[in-house]
Amino acid sequence: xxxxxxxxxxxxxxxxxxxxxxxxxxxxxxxxxxxxxxxxxxxxxxxxxxxxxxxxxxxxxxxxxxxxxxxxxxxxxxxxxxxxxxxxxxxxxxxxxxxxxxxxxxxx
Amino acid sequence: xxxxxxxxxxxxxxxxxxxxxxxxxxxxxxxxxxxxxxxxxxxxxxxxxxxxxxxxxxxxxxxxxxxxxxxxxxxxxxxxxxxxxxxxxxxxxxxxxxxxxxxxxxxx
Numbered sequence: 001x002x003x004x005x006x007x008x009x010x011x012x013x014x015x016x017x018x019x020x021x022x023x024x025x026x027x028x029x030x031x032x033x034x035x036x037x038x039x040x041x042x043x044x045x046x047x048x049x050x051x052x053x054x055x056x057x058x059x060x061x062x063x064x065x066x067x068x069x070x071x072x073x074x075x076x077x078x079x080x081x082x083x084x085x086x087x088x089x090x091x092x093x094x095x096x097x098x099x100x101x102x103x104x105x106x107x108x
Numbered sequence: 109x110x111x112x113x114x115x116x117x118x119x120x121x122x123x124x125x126x127x128x129x130x131x132x133x134x135x136x137x138x139x140x141x142x143x144x145x146x147x148x149x150x151x152x153x154x155x156x157x158x159x160x161x162x163x164x165x166x167x168x169x170x171x172x173x174x175x176x177x178x179x180x181x182x183x184x185x186x187x188x189x190x191x192x193x194x195x196x197x198x199x200x201x202x203x204x205x206x207x208x209x210x211x212x213x214x215x216x
Contacts, residue, residue, distance in 0.1 A: 014135070014206040015130070015131075015132055015135055018126055018129045018135070018203075019130045021126045021130070022123070022127045022129070022130035023123075024123055027122070027126070088202055088205075088206050089205065090198045090201060090202035090205070091203070091206070093198060093202075094196055094197060094198035094199035094201075094202055095122065095126075095199070097196075097197065098196050
Protein backbone atom coordinates (compact mmCIF):
# COMPACT_ATOMS: atom_id res chain seq x y z
CA UNK A 1 0.00 0.00 0.00
CA UNK A 2 1.47 3.39 -0.92
CA UNK A 3 2.32 5.77 1.86
CA UNK A 4 3.42 9.36 2.15
CA UNK A 5 6.73 10.34 3.69
CA UNK A 6 6.50 12.34 6.89
CA UNK A 7 9.49 14.04 8.51
CA UNK A 8 10.63 12.71 11.88
CA UNK A 9 9.57 14.75 14.88
CA UNK A 10 13.14 15.68 15.81
CA UNK A 11 13.79 17.07 12.33
CA UNK A 12 10.92 19.58 12.43
CA UNK A 13 12.06 23.21 12.42
CA UNK A 14 10.23 26.27 13.67
CA UNK A 15 10.89 28.04 10.38
CA UNK A 16 9.41 25.13 8.44
CA UNK A 17 6.30 25.07 10.62
CA UNK A 18 5.88 28.85 10.36
CA UNK A 19 6.18 28.64 6.58
CA UNK A 20 3.63 25.86 6.55
CA UNK A 21 1.21 28.04 8.50
CA UNK A 22 1.86 31.29 6.61
CA UNK A 23 -0.76 30.84 3.92
CA UNK A 24 -4.50 31.50 4.23
CA UNK A 25 -5.59 28.17 2.75
CA UNK A 26 -3.10 26.11 4.74
CA UNK A 27 -3.95 27.98 7.93
CA UNK A 28 -7.60 27.24 7.33
CA UNK A 29 -6.85 23.54 6.83
CA UNK A 30 -4.85 23.56 10.09
CA UNK A 31 -7.70 25.34 11.93
CA UNK A 32 -10.13 22.73 10.61
CA UNK A 33 -7.89 19.81 11.56
CA UNK A 34 -7.45 21.32 15.00
CA UNK A 35 -11.09 20.59 15.72
CA UNK A 36 -11.45 17.05 14.34
CA UNK A 37 -9.44 13.84 14.75
CA UNK A 38 -8.94 13.54 11.01
CA UNK A 39 -10.52 14.61 7.73
CA UNK A 40 -10.50 13.32 4.18
CA UNK A 41 -8.87 15.40 1.47
CA UNK A 42 -12.25 15.59 -0.24
CA UNK A 43 -13.87 17.14 2.82
CA UNK A 44 -11.04 19.69 3.07
CA UNK A 45 -11.13 20.67 -0.59
CA UNK A 46 -14.33 22.66 -0.44
CA UNK A 47 -14.87 24.19 -3.84
CA UNK A 48 -11.16 24.59 -4.52
CA UNK A 49 -9.43 22.89 -7.44
CA UNK A 50 -7.74 19.64 -6.44
CA UNK A 51 -4.54 20.55 -8.29
CA UNK A 52 -3.70 23.65 -6.23
CA UNK A 53 -4.69 21.90 -3.02
CA UNK A 54 -2.25 19.03 -3.60
CA UNK A 55 0.58 21.51 -3.28
CA UNK A 56 -0.76 22.84 0.01
CA UNK A 57 -1.16 19.32 1.44
CA UNK A 58 2.40 18.54 0.39
CA UNK A 59 3.76 21.68 2.10
CA UNK A 60 1.78 20.83 5.24
CA UNK A 61 3.20 17.28 5.26
CA UNK A 62 6.77 18.40 4.59
CA UNK A 63 6.67 21.02 7.33
CA UNK A 64 5.47 18.39 9.80
CA UNK A 65 2.08 19.92 10.41
CA UNK A 66 -0.03 17.21 8.85
CA UNK A 67 -0.01 13.45 8.56
CA UNK A 68 -1.84 11.67 5.73
CA UNK A 69 -2.80 8.03 5.97
CA UNK A 70 -4.17 6.13 3.03
CA UNK A 71 -7.01 3.72 3.52
CA UNK A 72 -8.37 2.23 0.33
CA UNK A 73 -9.07 5.14 -1.99
CA UNK A 74 -9.43 7.64 0.85
CA UNK A 75 -6.73 9.91 2.25
CA UNK A 76 -7.21 10.80 5.91
CA UNK A 77 -5.39 13.86 7.21
CA UNK A 78 -4.66 14.74 10.80
CA UNK A 79 -2.74 17.45 12.60
CA UNK A 80 0.49 16.16 14.20
CA UNK A 81 -0.47 17.77 17.50
CA UNK A 82 1.57 15.51 19.79
CA UNK A 83 4.71 15.86 17.66
CA UNK A 84 4.27 19.63 17.33
CA UNK A 85 3.54 20.06 21.03
CA UNK A 86 6.63 18.05 21.90
CA UNK A 87 8.86 20.01 19.55
CA UNK A 88 7.39 23.51 20.00
CA UNK A 89 5.44 23.59 23.27
CA UNK A 90 2.53 26.01 23.24
CA UNK A 91 2.83 26.96 19.57
CA UNK A 92 -0.20 25.12 18.24
CA UNK A 93 -2.25 26.03 21.30
CA UNK A 94 -1.58 29.69 20.55
CA UNK A 95 -2.24 29.32 16.81
CA UNK A 96 -5.48 27.38 17.23
CA UNK A 97 -6.72 29.72 19.95
CA UNK A 98 -6.51 32.58 17.45
CA UNK A 99 -9.02 30.93 15.14
CA UNK A 100 -12.06 32.91 16.32
CA UNK A 101 -10.21 36.17 15.62
CA UNK A 102 -9.37 35.35 12.03
CA UNK A 103 -11.92 36.16 9.39
CA UNK A 104 -12.52 33.07 7.31
CA UNK A 105 -12.94 33.65 3.61
CA UNK A 106 -12.98 29.97 2.72
CA UNK A 107 -15.45 27.16 2.86
CA UNK A 108 -13.91 24.91 5.52
CA UNK B 109 10.37 64.40 13.20
CA UNK B 110 9.55 61.58 10.76
CA UNK B 111 7.90 58.47 12.12
CA UNK B 112 7.03 55.05 10.79
CA UNK B 113 3.46 53.83 10.65
CA UNK B 114 2.65 50.90 12.88
CA UNK B 115 -0.61 48.96 12.67
CA UNK B 116 -2.95 49.16 15.65
CA UNK B 117 -2.89 46.19 18.01
CA UNK B 118 -6.49 45.23 17.23
CA UNK B 119 -5.79 45.10 13.50
CA UNK B 120 -2.99 42.51 13.78
CA UNK B 121 -3.83 39.17 12.19
CA UNK B 122 -2.39 35.77 12.94
CA UNK B 123 -1.71 35.22 9.25
CA UNK B 124 0.19 38.50 9.01
CA UNK B 125 2.30 37.66 12.06
CA UNK B 126 3.02 34.15 10.74
CA UNK B 127 4.06 35.60 7.39
CA UNK B 128 6.28 38.07 9.18
CA UNK B 129 7.99 35.22 11.04
CA UNK B 130 8.26 32.82 8.10
CA UNK B 131 11.64 33.95 6.82
CA UNK B 132 15.05 33.00 8.20
CA UNK B 133 16.39 36.57 8.39
CA UNK B 134 13.22 38.00 9.91
CA UNK B 135 12.99 35.14 12.40
CA UNK B 136 16.58 35.82 13.42
CA UNK B 137 15.81 39.52 13.92
CA UNK B 138 12.81 38.56 16.06
CA UNK B 139 14.92 36.11 18.10
CA UNK B 140 17.48 38.84 18.66
CA UNK B 141 14.87 41.44 19.64
CA UNK B 142 13.35 38.89 22.00
CA UNK B 143 16.42 39.14 24.18
CA UNK B 144 17.03 42.91 24.24
CA UNK B 145 14.80 45.94 24.95
CA UNK B 146 15.66 47.47 21.58
CA UNK B 147 18.35 47.43 18.93
CA UNK B 148 19.52 49.82 16.23
CA UNK B 149 19.09 48.87 12.60
CA UNK B 150 22.85 49.02 12.25
CA UNK B 151 23.38 46.45 14.98
CA UNK B 152 20.82 44.13 13.36
CA UNK B 153 22.26 44.41 9.88
CA UNK B 154 25.30 42.28 10.50
CA UNK B 155 27.12 41.92 7.20
CA UNK B 156 23.93 41.98 5.17
CA UNK B 157 23.23 44.65 2.56
CA UNK B 158 21.08 47.48 3.89
CA UNK B 159 18.83 47.41 0.82
CA UNK B 160 17.52 43.88 1.33
CA UNK B 161 17.21 44.42 5.07
CA UNK B 162 14.97 47.47 4.63
CA UNK B 163 12.36 45.19 3.09
CA UNK B 164 12.52 42.79 6.02
CA UNK B 165 12.16 45.61 8.56
CA UNK B 166 9.17 46.90 6.62
CA UNK B 167 7.49 43.46 6.62
CA UNK B 168 8.15 43.13 10.35
CA UNK B 169 6.61 46.55 11.02
CA UNK B 170 3.59 45.94 8.78
CA UNK B 171 2.87 42.57 10.37
CA UNK B 172 2.93 44.17 13.82
CA UNK B 173 5.99 42.31 15.08
CA UNK B 174 8.32 45.28 15.33
CA UNK B 175 8.19 48.92 16.31
CA UNK B 176 10.79 51.40 15.05
CA UNK B 177 11.35 54.70 16.80
CA UNK B 178 13.57 57.36 15.32
CA UNK B 179 15.91 59.32 17.56
CA UNK B 180 18.24 61.66 15.75
CA UNK B 181 19.87 59.63 13.00
CA UNK B 182 19.35 56.33 14.79
CA UNK B 183 16.47 53.89 14.31
CA UNK B 184 15.69 51.83 17.39
CA UNK B 185 13.70 48.62 16.89
CA UNK B 186 11.82 46.66 19.49
CA UNK B 187 9.55 43.65 19.50
CA UNK B 188 5.89 44.52 20.16
CA UNK B 189 5.71 41.88 22.88
CA UNK B 190 2.86 43.37 24.89
CA UNK B 191 0.71 43.93 21.79
CA UNK B 192 1.47 40.46 20.41
CA UNK B 193 0.85 38.79 23.79
CA UNK B 194 -2.46 40.61 24.11
CA UNK B 195 -3.57 39.65 20.60
CA UNK B 196 -2.14 36.11 20.39
CA UNK B 197 -1.49 34.85 23.92
CA UNK B 198 1.39 32.40 24.14
CA UNK B 199 2.47 32.71 20.51
CA UNK B 200 5.65 34.72 21.02
CA UNK B 201 6.54 32.72 24.13
CA UNK B 202 6.41 29.55 22.03
CA UNK B 203 8.32 31.09 19.12
CA UNK B 204 11.08 32.58 21.27
CA UNK B 205 11.42 29.40 23.34
CA UNK B 206 12.30 27.54 20.14
CA UNK B 207 15.35 29.69 19.53
CA UNK B 208 17.92 27.26 20.98
CA UNK B 209 16.65 24.52 18.65
CA UNK B 210 17.05 26.53 15.49
CA UNK B 211 20.41 26.49 13.80
CA UNK B 212 21.53 30.05 13.20
CA UNK B 213 23.28 30.70 9.94
CA UNK B 214 23.37 34.45 10.39
CA UNK B 215 25.48 36.89 12.30
CA UNK B 216 22.97 38.10 14.87
